[in-house]
Amino acid sequence: MKILVVDDCQTTRKLLGLYLKGKGFEVSFAENGLDAIEKLGAGSVNLVITDLNMPYMDGIELIKNIRANSDLSQIPILMVTTEADPEEQQRAYSAGANGYLIKPVTAEKVISNIKQIIKDIFVNQKGGASDA
Amino acid sequence: MKTSKKEFVAEAEDIIEAASISLLSLQGSFTPDALNSLFRAFHTMKGVSGLFGLNGITNLCHSLESLLDDIRFGRIELTDEAINFIFRNIDLLRRLISQTAGGMETDDTAVAVKEIESFRQMSKGSSGEVSLEDLGISHSILNVLSEYEEHRLKVNIRDRNGIYLVKSVFELASLESGLESLSASLKKIGDVIAILPSSEGVPDGSIGFTILFGSPSDTDAVKKTASAAGVEAIMPPKAHLSQPAEKLKDISLKSAATTVRVDIEKLDSILNTLAELTLTKDAVQRISRELAGTFGYTPLTMDAHRIGQTFQRKLGELKECILELRMVPFSQIFSRLSQVVRRYTRETGKDIEIEMFGGDTEIDKYIAEEIIDPLVHIVRNSIDHGIEAKEERISSGKKENGTVTIKAFTQGNNVVVTIHDDGAGINLEEVLKKAQKTNLVHEYETFKHKESINLIFLPGLSTKESVNEISGRGVGLDIARQKIVSLGGFIDVKTEVRKGTTFTITLPITLAIVKALIVGAAKERFAVPLTAISETFVIEPFKIQTIDAIEAVSLKGEMLPLIRLARVFHLKEEQNTEYFGVVVRAGERRFCFLVDEVKGRTEVVIKPLGGHLKNVFGISGAAEIGRHEVILVLDVESIVEEAFLSKMTGGR
Numbered sequence: 001m002k003i004l005v006v007d008d009c010q011t012t013r014k015l016l017g018l019y020l021k022g023k024g025f026e027v028s029f030a031e032n033g034l035d036a037i038e039k040l041g042a043g044s045v046n047l048v049i050t051d052l053n054m055p056y057m058d059g060i061e062l063i064k065n066i067r068a069n070s071d072l073s074q075i076p077i078l079m080v081t082t083e084a085d086p087e088e089q090q091r092a093y094s095a096g097a098n099g100y101l102i103k104p105v106t107a108e109k110v111i112s113n114i115k116q117i118i119k120d121i122f123v124n125q126k127g128g129a130s131d132a
Numbered sequence: 133m134k135t136s137k138k139e140f141v142a143e144a145e146d147i148i149e150a151a152s153i154s155l156l157s158l159q160g161s162f163t164p165d166a167l168n169s170l171f172r173a174f175h176t177m178k179g180v181s182g183l184f185g186l187n188g189i190t191n192l193c194h195s196l197e198s199l200l201d202d203i204r205f206g207r208i209e210l211t212d213e214a215i216n217f218i219f220r221n222i223d224l225l226r227r228l229i230s231q232t233a234g235g236m237e238t239d240d241t242a243v244a245v246k247e248i249e250s251f252r253q254m255s256k257g258s259s260g261e262v263s264l265e266d267l268g269i270s271h272s273i274l275n276v277l278s279e280y281e282e283h284r285l286k287v288n289i290r291d292r293n294g295i296y297l298v299k300s301v302f303e304l305a306s307l308e309s310g311l312e313s314l315s316a317s318l319k320k321i322g323d324v325i326a327i328l329p330s331s332e333g334v335p336d337g338s339i340g341f342t343i344l345f346g347s348p349s350d351t352d353a354v355k356k357t358a359s360a361a362g363v364e365a366i367m368p369p370k371a372h373l374s375q376p377a378e379k380l381k382d383i384s385l386k387s388a389a390t391t392v393r394v395d396i397e398k399l400d401s402i403l404n405t406l407a408e409l410t411l412t413k414d415a416v417q418r419i420s421r422e423l424a425g426t427f428g429y430t431p432l433t434m435d436a437h438r439i440g441q442t443f444q445r446k447l448g449e450l451k452e453c454i455l456e457l458r459m460v461p462f463s464q465i466f467s468r469l470s471q472v473v474r475r476y477t478r479e480t481g482k483d484i485e486i487e488m489f490g491g492d493t494e495i496d497k498y499i500a501e502e503i504i505d506p507l508v509h510i511v512r513n514s515i516d517h518g519i520e521a522k523e524e525r526i527s528s529g530k531k532e533n534g535t536v537t538i539k540a541f542t543q544g545n546n547v548v549v550t551i552h553d554d555g556a557g558i559n560l561e562e563v564l565k566k567a568q569k570t571n572l573v574h575e576y577e578t579f580k581h582k583e584s585i586n587l588i589f590l591p592g593l594s595t596k597e598s599v600n601e602i603s604g605r606g607v608g609l610d611i612a613r614q615k616i617v618s619l620g621g622f623i624d625v626k627t628e629v630r631k632g633t634t635f636t637i638t639l640p641i642t643l644a645i646v647k648a649l650i651v652g653a654a655k656e657r658f659a660v661p662l663t664a665i666s667e668t669f670v671i672e673p674f675k676i677q678t679i680d681a682i683e684a685v686s687l688k689g690e691m692l693p694l695i696r697l698a699r700v701f702h703l704k705e706e707q708n709t710e711y712f713g714v715v716v717r718a719g720e721r722r723f724c725f726l727v728d729e730v731k732g733r734t735e736v737v738i739k740p741l742g743g744h745l746k747n748v749f750g751i752s753g754a755a756e757i758g759r760h761e762v763i764l765v766l767d768v769e770s771i772v773e774e775a776f777l778s779k780m781t782g783g784r
Contacts, residue, residue, distance in 0.1 A: 010761070010762040011754040011762050011764075012745060014754065014762055014763075014764050015745045015748045015751065015754075015764065016745055018656060018701055018748065018751070018764060019745070019748050021656075021701070021702075021703055022701045022702035022703060023702070024702070103745070104745065105745060106745070107745055107748050110745070
């Protein structure tokens with residue numbers, strides 16, 4: 001499983017990357033929304049973890065772009081940000097985020113959220129399949 | 133003496149700054165408060181300068197005080213002119229103080245004081261009516277002045293011109309031309325107020341004149357212009373004082389205080405730039421080496437080499453200077469610690485003597501701030517659990533009062549702090565029992581004396597319950613240890629039953645720039661603080677032995693437990709024909725980290741981790757190497773601990 005970590009802070013990218021790799025994920029990185037879209041274009045990313053406030057293109061714009069792109073729209077997205085404003089959180093969810101974590105956050109929490117998101121999607125797909 | 137003078141200068145400058153600000157606000161709009169604070173400023177200055185025997189400054193301040201009193205009581209109007217006059221005197225004060233700072237003892241202010249007096253005289257009465265009575269012009273002259281001439285005299289006084297009597301004697305024959313030429317030349321530099329004939333001491337056939345002359349020029353200039361004529365200065369021009377003040381303006385504005393307070397963040401940003409410069413230097417040196425390799429040792433390549441050397445040396449000097457700025461003496465920490473101890477001994481009712489040594493040991497300001505809490509924890513532990521109750525001490529033949537001794541000293545690139553108590557010591561068996569009970573260690577694990585004591589730093593051992601059960605310590609020691617490790621230091625403890633316990637904390641002198649070894653494992657790069665490393669060597673795979681399911685490697689006869697760094701982070705290990713061993717110290721023991729690559733040592737600028745991701749095991753921080761490149765710093769202590777306690781060292 002391949003995760004794209006989008007954050008303008010290199011320390012966060014490195015820390016999260018090291019931790020996720022240790023958990024058996026394949027990890028790639030992007031510095032901002034625009035960079036992320038470019039990296040996503042290369043394909044094979046299964047999940048996106050993104051920061052909110054970033055230069056060039058912020059996290060919410062990134063989510064909107066992903067959701068608007070028919071090739072990428074199904075990718076689960078977890079937002080991890082220092083932004084604690086409930087309104088921003090609402091905006092992220094409205095744009096299509098699957099999860100929202102407020103920094104500082106423990107690495108364990110990130111993993112458990114990723115697992116939850118994957119589980120939710122799996123359940124939904126199963127539900128969809130039974131409908132058909 | 134030198135210090136107290138420095139203090140005086142610093143205080144005086146503060147006062148002058150305050151006075152300037154008050155005066156500026158008065159210039160905008162008049163408020164009694166601003167006027168009063170200005171008055172207070174001069175009053176304080178008078179007191180302070182008096183203490184230091186600077187009579188000139190004292191007198192000047194006294195006069196200024198009187199002037200302000202006049203203004204306060206409405207005797208003198210606070211006109212722009214008055215404000216400017218006070219400003220000029222503040223400038224004078226500033227100059228006098230910078231002279232004092234410079235070691236000059238000239239604080240003769242008689243002229244300025246006289247000037248303030250005449251300013252007060254002039255300004256008193258309605259609309260700045262000038263009193264001519266006190267000027268020292270003889271009545272024989274004043275009485276014969278016409279109303280217009282008197283007015284001109286007053287105007288000259290108000291304009292701060294010097295007032296002179298130019299006395300000249302002419303032979304009758306040359307009277308007209310002589311007087312003409314004298315007054316013509318005088319007029320070039322001032323105002324001829326009145327020409328009065330005089331007969332005093334004039335030989336027959338001659339005629340004497342006294343010219344009442346007002347001019348901004350000083351006495352010497354007037355004398356020069358008046359050539360043969362005699363010049364008597366009644367009042368020197370005020371400009372005489374303000375002119376040099378103008379010339380000295382850049383000096384007088386310069387602060388004479390030699391200390392500045394700087395935000396530590398600013399120093400950090402300088403260090404960041406410095407670290408980048410270090411990389412530039414490395415590049416320059418690399419290029420010069422490559423040039424030498426290609427072209428041989430030509431004069432040009434030698435030159436490049438020398439420049440690289442100079443660059444390195446100067447950068448080193450600069451770094452040392454900046455690091456020195458961040459240093460504070462340990463006594464700052466001691467004074468805060470002793471407050472805590474006093475309060476704490478009162479609370480516990482134990483009479484404890486606290487001894488502190490090494491107050492002048494210097495340490496980075498940031499570390500000093502961060503280390504306070506861990507130190508408080510440890511000292512409180514020593515008082516709480518280490519030192520026995522009085523009765524117990526007496527019965528075991530110790531002196532009644534317990535002693536906690538704190539020492540700080542420099543050791544190489546580290547500052548070492550030891551906290552010793554002469555208490556009961558830690559019962560290691562109980563510690564181990566407790567650790568097994570709380571499942572922190574497995575029952576079958578056996579520990580050497582040295583190792584089991586480190587259990588007290590385990591988080592689970594610091595519960596309330598354990599404090600009651602274990603005679604030793606526990607409260608917050610895990611947190612204290614964590615903090616120390618995050619600062620790049622380590623803590624060690626030695627205990628002897630009934631003799632006492634000693635905690636030894638080793639800290640880097642500065643955090644800002646740390647020498648680190650860059651290693652690579654499973655394609656990831658990490659920085660290992662050089663303080664934790666004793667050596668590096670090459671390991672061929674066949675040299676790795678497995679003893680009791682623990683991997684180890686022999687180095688010069690010593691068996692070092694092996695820790696594969698890739699496994700620590702659960703990363704995919706690489707198969708190499710040779711690896712590198714990095715020997716690290718943790719407490720008393722040595723371990724070997726197995727890595728794929730050693731990329732050389734470099735200086736890194738430590739960045740705070742806060743606000744990111746918490747609890748990433750094995751990482752103590754992040755560091756910047758070069759422009760915008762971040763590298764994670766290994767937490768050697770916790771990696772070793774985890775490996776050694778969970779037996780992760782072996783191939784599972």
